[in-house]
Amino acid sequence: MSNPLLERWDGPFGAPPFDRIEARHFLPALDVVIEKHEAEIEAIAGTTDVPSFDNVVAAIERSGTALARARRVFWTLSSAQADENLRAIEPEVSARLTRHATRIDHDPRLFARVAAVWQAREDLGPEERRLVENSYRGFVAGGALLDPTAKARFAEIDIRLGELSVRFGHNVMAANADxxxxxxxxxxxxxxxxxxxxxxxxxxxxxxxxxxxxxxxxxxxxxxxxxxxxxxxxxxxxxxxxRCDGGAHDNWPIIDEIVALRHERARLLGFATYAEAKLEDSMARSPDAAMALLERVWTSAREQALREKAELDALAGFVIEAWDWRFYAEQQRREHLALDGGAVKQHLTLDKVRSAAFECAGRLYGLRFSARSDIPGWHPDVRAWAVSDDQGDVGLLYTDYIARPEKHGGAWMGSLRVQEQIDGPVLPIIYTVTNFAKLDAGTRLSLDEARTLFHEFGHALHALLSRVTYPSLAGTAVARDFVEFPSKFMEHWILSPEILGEFGVPSELIEAIARAEQADQGFATVELAGASIVDLDIHNQTSGSTDVRNIERATLHRIGMPDAIGIRHRLPHFTHVFDGGYAAAYYSYLWSEVLDADAFSAFEDAGLFDPVMAGRFRQEILARGDTRDAMASFVAFRGREPNEHFLLRARGLEDTPAA
Structure with missing residues (x-):
């Protein structure tokens, strides 16, 4: 059987031939590419040559290219075009990939060679040293130091966690579809x-x-x-x-088992809690530091939210409930801020918002985006764009904006190929996915939806403008509480009067948008911070309790969550945490917003499209990937560490008295 996953891709940019790839191709392809990668790893681990950066760590970086290619295509399709055939094989694919990764992590010969290079890392250049340190930490986090019995249990846990994550995501998709x-x-x-x-x-x-x-x-x-x-x-x-809170697609039993297994996994590695293990290499470094930020923001946000609620109660003439808040907040924006969300939506067509994002990237970084109808996507709604600048090709971008039943909910960015130049330049292939309601070419977006498009585009720019040597350090492969920084940062441009004016938004409506930006921020911050606190609490239990429903309830009671707001994501459908990479790290959005608000203030001072400031941001933030500590990258751009003042000011919470 001809298998496009195993063939050379000779089309433009070496893009995947999505028009020929089917679900039936993946399992046979995985057999081949996993076997190939195992042979590559055996050659690295089994040699008697003296361990060196080139024959160990760089060799690991060069290995697994065919596997990475097939794996990335599969996860792209399973999230953005998951038909019943793909969903049927997803558990098996997850299990095979987990078993393979665990075998590598637990190979004592390979780890011994990595450890030998790590011991001599001070003799290496900065990027190579960073790669060696990351590689060593990755092996340790993968269980390399465990005894054989613990390694066996660790492997069982990882396989089971993969199965449960797939089931969780399928339940959410099914509940949405039903x-x-x-x-x-x-x-x-x-x-x-x-x-x-x-x-x-x-x-x-x-x-x-x-x-x-x-x-x-x-x-x-x-x-x-x-x-x-x-x-x-x-x-x-x-x-x-x-959704998924009981019934046919009940996710509570899955959540309880996931949280218990994550705790057991962390204890095997010597940590008291899963949150401690997860945040060890983050900017926050510890759950206590992350929680301290959340609680500082929470105190001001909750007080502001309660004042907002009192105003909405008065407007409604009764005590509002959670299903009333957005309605009366919209009425308030119309009556007191002269902002009509429906009127804004008339100006924000999908094509115009996408074009504005491309134009902003052009004015900031000199990028050009050319439609490529000759490059197939995974669905007719998907479009491909060649990205270039004055130096030549930068990469390839796919955009997939329209909601459909085969897609997971929400919005995300992913990579089909990451930038590297270990053996010569390799250009990135990136995609962004959203779920906007389709009308026609004039599909209209709310201001929040336009912000989402810019947010995911910010992630894409982070990946496209990466300029590193080694693929493991490229683009968005940074600390979880740093990765949202470039994406949150990009949101500012869709809100700028200059960009909104180009949509034909009248000046009085632009002024109303500016006034409304700090309105309802208590509500928005409470939604986000509340979900982040719950996430940290359930993953920072030293007891390993599996009664997660009660932990959620107790946390919301402890922090005084207003009933008329509620958290942004209830746990039974919280895919970021149970079918994504944000477990114990949902706080990252607020942490990154501290960086984003501070960095954007520099553009407010210098000019929205100031070429010097944009060049510095591209060089010190977007291009660097994970070649150095995230704080060092921020300091290189800003000249100092970030200040929370800018976040509180941006959210209108700066002068809010404490509870």
């Missing part, structure tokens, strides 16, 4: 035309008449913001927040 709300014209009071049109199109695609609403986050937030039907708002809110 629920929809079909309405008639009489039920649509308050909903703008753009939202009605999208709902009508969804109903038509589902073979129904009327207006269909789903549990996609953007769809839910639109409905909660504009629908005048309080009973329907409650119905949508309860469906969204109770």
């Amino acid at each position: 629920w929809s709300l079909l309405l008639t014209e009489d039920d649509l009071a308050g909903l703008p035309e753009a939202i009605r049109s999208a709902a009508s199109r969804r109903a038509e695609q589902a073979g129904s008449r009327g207006y269909r609403f789903t549990l996609d986050r953007g769809d839910v937030e639109d409905f909660l913001s504009f629908s005048e039907r309080r009973d329907l708002r409650e119905q949508v809110w309860r469906a969204f927040t109770s």
Whole structure:
């Protein structure tokens, strides 16, 4: 059988031939590429040559190229185009990859050679030393120092965690797919035309008449913001927040087992909690430091949120509930801030917002984006863009913006190939994925959705503009609480009067957006910080308790979570934490926002598109990858360590009195 995953890809940029790749190709391909990688590792581990950087660590970097290629294509499709055939093999793929990675981590010969190079690392250059230190820490974190019995249990845990993560994600997708709300014209009071049109199109695609609403986050937030039907708002809110909380797709048993296994895994490595193990190599360094930031922000945010609630209660004429907040906040923005979210949406078409992101990258970093219709994507909605600058090709970018049942919810960026130049230049192949409701070429976005597009584009720029030697250090392969910095940073440009003016947004609406930026920040910060605190709490239990539902409940009671807000993600559908890389690290969004707010203040002083400032940001932040400590990169750009003052100012919390 011809297998495109095993062939040479000779098309433009060496891009994957997505038009020929099918689910049936993956398991046979994995057999071949895993065997090849095992032979490469055996050659490194089994030699009697004196260990050196070149014959050990650099050799490991050169190995596994074919495996990485197949693995990245699979995870791209399983998250963005997961048909039933892909979902069926995902547990097996996860198990095979985990077993293979564990065999490498637990090979005592290989680790001994890495350790020998690590012992002599002071003789290496800065990038090579960083790579050796990362490699050594990676082996230790993978269980290399454990005795044989502990290694066997460690391997069992990792395989089981992979299985549970897949099941968790499948449950969330299934719960989303199983629920929809079909309405008639009489039920649509308050909903703008753009939202009605999208709902009508969804109903038509589902073979129904009327207006269909789903549990996609953007769809839910639109409905909660504009629908005048309080009973329907409650119905949508309860469906969204109770996903996988019992029923056919119950994720609580999976969560309990995941948290228990993560705790056991951390204890095997000598840590008291999973959070301690996870944050050892982060900027925060410890759960206590991360929690300290969250609690400082929480105190001010909660007080502000309670004041916001009192104002909304007065506007509504009754004590509002969680399904009322967004609706009355939207009314308040219209009445007091002259900001009409529906009017803003009329100006923010998908094509215009994407073009604005590309233009900003051009003005900041000299990048150009050219559509490539000759490069197939994994779905007709996917578009490919050749990225270049005055020096030549920079890389390839895929954009996949439209919601569909085969996609996971939310938004993310990924890599099909990372930048490197260990044996000559290798250009990155990057993609961004969102879930916007499709209308036509004029698909309209809310301001938050436009911000999401810019956010994921910021991740893409981080990967595209990487300029490192070794693939393991490239692009977004940085500390978890640093990786959100370039993406949060990029969000500022979609909110700038200059960019909004280019969409044709009237000046009075631009001024209203600026006024509204600090409105409702108590709500937004409480949502985010609350979810982050819960995440840290459940992963920082020294007892290894498996009663996670009660830990969530106790944490929300301890911090005084307002019932009318709630956390941004309930645990049963918190894919960032249970089907992603943010376990014990969801705080990273706020931590990165400290960096982002501080860095952007430099652009506020110098100019939004100041070439000197942009060049420094590109050189010291985007290009560096993980070639040095994340704090060193920030200091190299800013001249000092970050200051929380800029975050509090940006969120309008600076002068809020403590509780």
